[in-house]
Amino acid sequence: MTMRRFPEGFLWGSATASHQVEGDNQGNDWWAAEQAGRVPHRSGQACDQLNRYSEDFALFAELGQNAHRFSLEWSRIEPTPGSFDPQAIAHYRRVIETARSNGLEPLVTLHHFTNPRWLAEGGGWLHREAISRFERFAREMARAYRGLVRYWITINEPGVYASQGWVVGVWPPNRPNDIPGALRVLRQMALAHGRAYHAIHAEDPDARVGVAHHWRIFDPADPRRRGDRLIAAVRNRLMNQAFPVAIRRGRLIPPLGNARVIPWLANTEDWVGLNYYTRERDRFDPRLPHRLFGREMFADVERNHLRWEIYPEGLYRALLAIAPPGSGAEVIVTENGVPEPDDQDRVRPTYLVRHLEACHRAIEAGVRLRGYCYWSSLDNFEWAEGFEPRFGLVYVDYTTQTRTPKPSAYLYRDIIRRNGLTPTPRRAPEAG
Ligand code: IFM
Numbered sequence: 001m002t003m004r005r006f007p008e009g010f011l012w013g014s015a016t017a018s019h020q021v022e023g024d025n026q027g028n029d030w031w032a033a034e035q036a037g038r039v040p041h042r043s044g045q046a047c048d049q050l051n052r053y054s055e056d057f058a059l060f061a062e063l064g065q066n067a068h069r070f071s072l073e074w075s076r077i078e079p080t081p082g083s084f085d086p087q088a089i090a091h092y093r094r095v096i097e098t099a100r101s102n103g104l105e106p107l108v109t110l111h112h113f114t115n116p117r118w119l120a121e122g123g124g125w126l127h128r129e130a131i132s133r134f135e136r137f138a139r140e141m142a143r144a145y146r147g148l149v150r151y152w153i154t155i156n157e158p159g160v161y162a163s164q165g166w167v168v169g170v171w172p173p174n175r176p177n178d179i180p181g182a183l184r185v186l187r188q189m190a191l192a193h194g195r196a197y198h199a200i201h202a203e204d205p206d207a208r209v210g211v212a213h214h215w216r217i218f219d220p221a222d223p224r225r226r227g228d229r230l231i232a233a234v235r236n237r238l239m240n241q242a243f244p245v246a247i248r249r250g251r252l253i254p255p256l257g258n259a260r261v262i263p264w265l266a267n268t269e270d271w272v273g274l275n276y277y278t279r280e281r282d283r284f285d286p287r288l289p290h291r292l293f294g295r296e297m298f299a300d301v302e303r304n305h306l307r308w309e310i311y312p313e314g315l316y317r318a319l320l321a322i323a324p325p326g327s328g329a330e331v332i333v334t335e336n337g338v339p340e341p342d343d344q345d346r347v348r349p350t351y352l353v354r355h356l357e358a359c360h361r362a363i364e365a366g367v368r369l370r371g372y373c374y375w376s377s378l379d380n381f382e383w384a385e386g387f388e389p390r391f392g393l394v395y396v397d398y399t400t401q402t403r404t405p406k407p408s409a410y411l412y413r414d415i416i417r418r419n420g421l422t423p424t425p426r427r428a429p430e431a432g
Contacts, residue, residue, distance in 0.1 A: 011371025
């Protein structure tokens with residue numbers, strides 16, 4: 001088999017988010033929930049990246065990467081409604097410039113699960129004005145970093161945010177079983193994305209604006225059972241498709257809205273961000289209305305440390321579904337990765353290669369894939385799971401804050417250097 005090359009100029013990066021790596025994020029609703037014991041773990045200093053971004057970015061560049069995805073912490077930048085902190089803006093300017101000076105193309109997320117406390121306390125994403133508040137923030141950011149940021153991501157995983165906060169209820173604002181709340185949040189976020197899209201373009205016509213969509217494969221537990229097929233299809237439509245359809249066609253399809261076309265919402269995606277991790281197999285269960293009548297079945301398959309199925313074929317399927325060949329859509333994998341405990345790196349090398357093989361097959365099938373960001377650049381705070389699952393290419397000792405690249409970081413570096421996959425590069429090479 002010959003070398004499988006990726007397109008010229010392919011973006012090879014890794015990803016993080018502010019609350020997971022920065023530390024000391026006292027102004028946001030996650031921090032408030034941590035202090036109040038409404039979530040099980042505290043983020044504390046996390047990876048202290050607020051102070052260590054410069055060394056970290058130099059390390060990612062040394063590891064061959066040419067792109068880096070990270071988020072701006074809204075609560076630092078706009079600590080009270082409508083007043084923007086010049087020091088925080090200057091800080092993130094240095095962060096973006098440091099990424100650039102290390103040869104890392106910045107992919108910048110505006111909303112990655114956390115909200116300023118004032119927003120959360122004032123009704124959060126359920127409030128009608130969340131849309132204009134987010135639009136104002138997006139406009140300010142595009143103005144502040146005009147010419148420095150090409151790839152903007154307005155919102156990370158809106159479906160996950162809505163379901164973890166309002167359906168499962170384990171994330172702030174901790175509202176379990178509130179399905180109407182979740183649907184309203186999704187609808188509000190779609191509208192907020194649309195407004196932010198236009199605000200960013202008004203400030204910087206060269207900006208390329210997208211969303212990081214979480215895409216999970218939903219398959220029926222038993223393909224012969226009609227109920228299982230139905231429930232998998234319903235979940236696929238709600239969790240995977242509702243949001244992309246809303247912002248592409250400008251239609252808030254039921255149950256998000258009345259399917260009327262909102263002209264300014266249509267085509268508000270210059271590129272598609274895809275976060276892919278796993279597949280779920282669904283069984284119809286009439287006793288679980290709050291779980292949309294479905295239950296996940298755990299078949300005997302390869303699973304990661306968090307019990308998510310490892311299913312590389314799903315990345316191929318997700319790419320074809322979200323950016324079909326011939327549609328013209330450009331896509332970047334904005335997240336894909338695997339957790340392991342402690343400093344283990346047993347699963348990751350093979351995981352990485354198999355998922356990149358899936359990417360390459362998708363390119364061959366005609367998908368316009370422009371980049372791949374592994375999640376995560378370094379171990380970090382995994383929300384309700386705390387620090388125990390480690391997704392990083394780089395190990396973090398949280399006591400000393402030392403960083404140690406794992407073998408998979410060097411494997412990734414070698415793939416990047418070749419801009420392609422050799423026939424069987426599954427063994428991690430030595431450091432150096
Ligand atoms: O850590 C998260 C990230 O914040 C959003 N996508 C999934 C990752 C792994 O769970």
